Amino acid sequence: MTRENAPTEGRRSRSWRPRIPTLPEDPPPGPFRPEFWRSPIRGPWLTSVLGLILLVGVPIVAITGLLSYAAYNPWLPLNDLTPGKGLLGFYLFDWPTNPPWLYRLTQGTHVVLGLTLFPVLLAKLWSVIPKLFAWPPVRSAAQALERASLLLLVGGAVFEFVTGILNIQLFYVFPFSFYPAHLYGAWIFLGALAVHVALKMPRVVSTLRTRGLRDLRTNLADTRPEPPDTSGLVSPAPAPPTISRRGLLAFAGGGALTVFALSVGQSIDGWLRRTALLAPHGRVYGTGPNDFQVNKTAASVGIVTAQTGDAWRLEVMGPHPVRLSRADLLAMPLYTYALPIACVEGWSTQREWTGVRLADLARMAGAAPGDTQVVVRSLQRGGVFSRVTLSARQVADPRSLLALRVGGADLSLDHGYPARIIVPNAPGVHNTKWVRMLEFGPVTA
Amino acid sequence: MWRDLHRWAAAHYGADPLHLLALIACFALAGYAASRVVVAGVWVGFLIWFVGAAIFHDLVLLPLYAVADVATRSVSRRLPAGGAGWPRWTNYVRVPLGLSGLLLLVWFPLILRGSQHEYRKAVGLDTSPYLGHWLLVTGVLFAGSALSYAVRVRRASRREHRRANLTNRRTRR
Numbered sequence A: 001m002t003r004e005n006a007p008t009e010g011r012r013s014r015s016w017r018p019r020i021p022t023l024p025e026d027p028p029p030g031p032f033r034p035e036f037w038r039s040p041i042r043g044p045w046l047t048s049v050l051g052l053i054l055l056v057g058v059p060i061v062a063i064t065g066l067l068s069y070a071a072y073n074p075w076l077p078l079n080d081l082t083p084g085k086g087l088l089g090f091y092l093f094d095w096p097t098n099p100p101w102l103y104r105l106t107q108g109t110h111v112v113l114g115l116t117l118f119p120v121l122l123a124k125l126w127s128v129i130p131k132l133f134a135w136p137p138v139r140s141a142a143q144a145l146e147r148a149s150l151l152l153l154v155g156g157a158v159f160e161f162v163t164g165i166l167n168i169q170l171f172y173v174f175p176f177s178f179y180p181a182h183l184y185g186a187w188i189f190l191g192a193l194a195v196h197v198a199l200k201m202p203r204v205v206s207t208l209r210t211r212g213l214r215d216l217r218t219n220l221a222d223t224r225p226e227p228p229d230t231s232g233l234v235s236p237a238p239a240p241p242t243i244s245r246r247g248l249l250a251f252a253g254g255g256a257l258t259v260f261a262l263s264v265g266q267s268i269d270g271w272l273r274r275t276a277l278l279a280p281h282g283r284v285y286g287t288g289p290n291d292f293q294v295n296k297t298a299a300s301v302g303i304v305t306a307q308t309g310d311a312w313r314l315e316v317m318g319p320h321p322v323r324l325s326r327a328d329l330l331a332m333p334l335y336t337y338a339l340p341i342a343c344v345e346g347w348s349t350q351r352e353w354t355g356v357r358l359a360d361l362a363r364m365a366g367a368a369p370g371d372t373q374v375v376v377r378s379l380q381r382g383g384v385f386s387r388v389t390l391s392a393r394q395v396a397d398p399r400s401l402l403a404l405r406v407g408g409a410d411l412s413l414d415h416g417y418p419a420r421i422i423v424p425n426a427p428g429v430h431n432t433k434w435v436r437m438l439e440f441g442p443v444t445a
Numbered sequence B: 001m002w003r004d005l006h007r008w009a010a011a012h013y014g015a016d017p018l019h020l021l022a023l024i025a026c027f028a029l030a031g032y033a034a035s036r037v038v039v040a041g042v043w044v045g046f047l048i049w050f051v052g053a054a055i056f057h058d059l060v061l062l063p064l065y066a067v068a069d070v071a072t073r074s075v076s077r078r079l080p081a082g083g084a085g086w087p088r089w090t091n092y093v094r095v096p097l098g099l100s101g102l103l104l105l106v107w108f109p110l111i112l113r114g115s116q117h118e119y120r121k122a123v124g125l126d127t128s129p130y131l132g133h134w135l136l137v138t139g140v141l142f143a144g145s146a147l148s149y150a151v152r153v154r155r156a157s158r159r160e161h162r163r164a165n166l167t168n169r170r171t172r173r
Helices: A007-013 A044-071 A102-127 A129-133 A141-168 A179-213 A246-269 A269-276 A324-332 A357-366 A394-396 B002-013 B017-037 B041-078 B090-111 B115-125 B128-171
Strands: A314-317 A321-326 A335-342 A348-357 A372-378 A387-390 A400-407 A418-424 A434-442
Touching: A044 A102, A044 A179, A044 A246, A044 B002, A102 A129, A102 A141, A102 A246, A102 A335, A102 A348, A102 B090, A129 B002, A129 B041, A141 A179, A141 B017, A141 B041, A179 B017, A179 B041, A179 B128, A246 B090, A246 B128, A321 A324, A324 A400, A348 A357, A357 A394, A357 A400, A357 A434, A372 A394, A372 A418, A372 B115, A394 B090, B017 B041, B041 B090, B090 B128
Parallel strands: A314 A434
Antiparallel strands: A314 A321, A335 A348, A348 A400, A372 A387, A372 A434, A400 A418
16 A cells, blocks of 8 residues: 555556566566666667677677687697687687788787776666566566576676686686687577567667757757656656767767777877786886786796706607707798787787798608698696697698897897797787697598 | 467467567577587586676666665755755766776775785786776776866856856846
8 A cells, every 4th residue: 555655656657567467567666667766768669779789799709709719729739729619619710820910910800899888887777777576577478587587698708708808918817718608608698699680670770760969969868767667767756857869878878988998009009009908918118128917927836047048959759859959940041020919818929030930841751741740739738728739730831930139129028938830820829928839640530 | 370379379379479488499599508508518607697687787786776876866956056056966986986886886896905826927917006007097987076066067057157147137127
């Protein structure tokens, strides 16, 4: 009875809501009552626009993410960080070495666009929050299933963004390896997203057809609630507006722009790099040829100078194994290429690398470039990237180097002295540092 | 036959048969991916983080910022702007506050130095500059907002002035 006397009752125009005979009882107080949600700008139009923005952005993040998995050439031995992937690796292919900046572009896009979309995702989730408390919680089997899929959608979206954002900051608080969790979580998210888009697209289309884009020109004074409908988003008891719909879109867009502007610099060279004030890998080390981003210090992987000094030898295994000192390598034909180093964590930088061609080393060991792949082993103790397999295509590319110098100077210890791999278009972790052994062998896959 | 199926689905399922088909596909893919998670041996942590992500967003983060927003609005109602004709300042606080909070939400492991240990090991540098960067950006956001508010106040008071002059002239005539 008390609810009949509630002051909001007069504003609650319930007539437009479908009366469902199976409605078990009135919603409990609080967020389960539609009048609890008072924002006058929530409604199908706002949600549709935010959804469409995500519908453009999320597929790009998804495709670049899946490409990053392919970039590891996980079909080669040692390379797969998710060996149990099963059918979820159906799209893998031999990762190209051309164009050399492709991975820089795709992975920079994956990380920076993902960061940029995060505020839009928050706005989208804000716009639909009343639906979480819809009453009754279940009206039909169809609705129950759809709500369960929304747990996959929302859980998956937040899970993917959060694990990615924490991982690039090296904040390893999650109790699982990043690679399998982020990959499998992505598939759960994308499946739920595809179904959500299919189910909601008719409403998006009809909403935009009837309402158009006039709200993009409507200021605060003229902002009105959307007409009552069955979406469950429009408040039956709207408060006076304090921000227009275009204001909210500008707010979310401003958040996206702010995050973008403060992080994109870590994927750019030159003075723009200094704009990366809030990005984990846009740091400035100095002005020397070795003063660029480090992503694994020698100290952290147990490399000491005794291992990398004059006693260091490169073991080149193949039909005719050889051992080479750094002086031997420097006496071989050296080549210099400007190639980017691009990390899975999104940052990248282009440098001039000087070194010996992997193809020349293969020939020296009696292997034929083109039919030869190589297992690269590092002095680094442990860690999944202390060894990696490079494909025949990567070995054969004339720009694939065992680099000895960068920017004209000897590599610094943190950049892999005495020798490191540089392969065009390979993910950064495949550009192994502190190389101790190259095992050339026949193609396995 | 299709019509029968349709009728049956509408009565017993509550939607189109295609709706059911799409959701079955969705759960099949999710189930398969989940089986890969089990194979990877990380399903407990994965499940906790996956469900926890949705719960954290919907029941912790969103209520928290919604309450902060309600507080901002109620303060702005109680402390109205300086002069008559001044625009409301709500959004001039809300926006920089929201953007600054967003940056903290995204980058807190760096700003609050939670990832200092791993970061130092990998990058060879300290996370200490990030707090300063965040405060700097926050300062710039609030300063920019204050500036645009000042511009609006000026425009509004000029308009007010002009209107007053106009009415004065009219009354004199």
